Amino acid sequence: MTLRVVAALVFACAASAAQDEVTEAPRHTYRIVQHYAGNWDATLHFSDTSRGDAPLAGDPDRYPWPAIYEISPDDQWIFRDQKTGSGTGIAFLYHVEQTGRVWRMEQRLDDLAFAYLRAHDHISRADYYHVGAEFIGWDLPAQSLRFRVSGTAEQQGKPHLDRHLVYHLTSHTITQ
Secondary structure, three states, rough: OOHHHHHHHHHHHHHHHOOOEEOOOOOOEEEEEEEOOOEEEEEEEEEOOOOOOOOEEEOOOEOOOOOOOOOOOHHHEEEEEEEEEEEEEEEEEEEEEEOOEEEOOOOOHHHOOOOOOOHHOOHHHHHHEEEEEEEEEEEEHHHHHHHHEEEOOOOOOOOEEEEEEEEEEEOEEEEE
């Protein structure tokens, strides 16, 4: 009897790991499908099948955890929050053009944020662990993305990092 329960649990876990994670765009122009095959890959599938699929996460950007995709209300921007390790995450920003062309910002959003924090507040990523960037919201009238970076200080007694930042979609700059 116990062996049957264990076998059922193992089968249920294997079946759930094989399921795809799907994120539908607000205007339904596309959906993002994440598939687990040793690590998670992600592909953007357009509703208009005359447009080709666009890979969002393939080698070397595949990880053992699925990403969280936050899509702008106009379906033109995608924020990807990707766990990379214990308590650590990175962030990517994608743009989906009207033509169906999809591009990813060359520099990761979390790296850009720490470059800004180093230049303006002398805050270094190296001083923190469990670092990540998290989505807050889209402000399309202002053409901006609001997000936060956080981390735990390496040195005891130093404050926890929790900074709210704004990425300006048209000028490709960050402000607080």
